[in-house]
Amino acid sequence: MAGHLRRLIDFASLTAAEQDRSVFVSHDLTVVRQVSSRVVVLYLGAVVEDRPTEALFDDAQHPYTRALMKAAPKLGVRKESGSAALAGELPSAVDRPSGCRFRTRCPLAQSVCAELEPELWGPGDNGTAACHFAWPSHKAPPPRALRSG
Numbered sequence: 371m372a373g374h375l376r377r378l379i380d381f382a383s384l385t386a387a388e389q390d391r392s393v394f395v396s397h398d399l400t401v402v403r404q405v406s407s408r409v410v411v412l413y414l415g416a417v418v419e420d421r422p423t424e425a426l427f428d429d430a431q432h433p434y435t436r437a438l439m440k441a442a443p444k445l446g447v448r449k450e451s452g453s454a455a456l457a458g459e460l461p462s463a464v465d466r467p468s469g470c471r472f473r474t475r476c477p478l479a480q481s482v483c484a485e486l487e488p489e490l491w492g493p494g495d496n497g498t499a500a501c502h503f504a505w506p507s508h509k510a511p512p513p514r515a516l517r518s519g
């Protein structure tokens with residue numbers, strides 16, 4: 371927590387123009403929310419969700435983003451042992467799973483997730499997520515492997 375506080379103090383000392391040009395890197399989305407207008411979530415070396423900050427916190431679409439939110443510390447709430455938000459180990463980046471890179475830890479994974487890598491997509495101007503089942507009321511674009519031409 372002290373490291374986060376130090377980085378927040380450093381960030382707050384920047385001018386507004388400097389803050390606009392800055393990238394703040396953290397695993398703690400609670401902290402990220404305080405200092406960012408846009409959030410890019412990475413998993414195993416690739417972007418899995420890229421959203422305006424408030425849109426992300428209103429309706430995160432990628433299961434990994436939701437797991438990070440679940441894991442974020444909350445004031446006055448003690449974390450119970452054995453309540454990890456994510457099951458399993460992080461796979462090797464050089465021998466990553468087929469299809470969706472998050473599928474070995476995803477609670478929503480289906481067979482298509484092992485076959486086709488989801489692309490970043492979004493139905494409007496509300497950012498993008500790399501999940502076949504993001505925005506369930508909209509139809510995801512066909513994965514690259516199925517496109518013709």
Ligand code: SF4
Nearest residue numbers: 470473476483501502
């Ligand atoms: S594409 Fe499948 S495995 Fe990947 S995040 Fe979405 S539901 Fe989970």
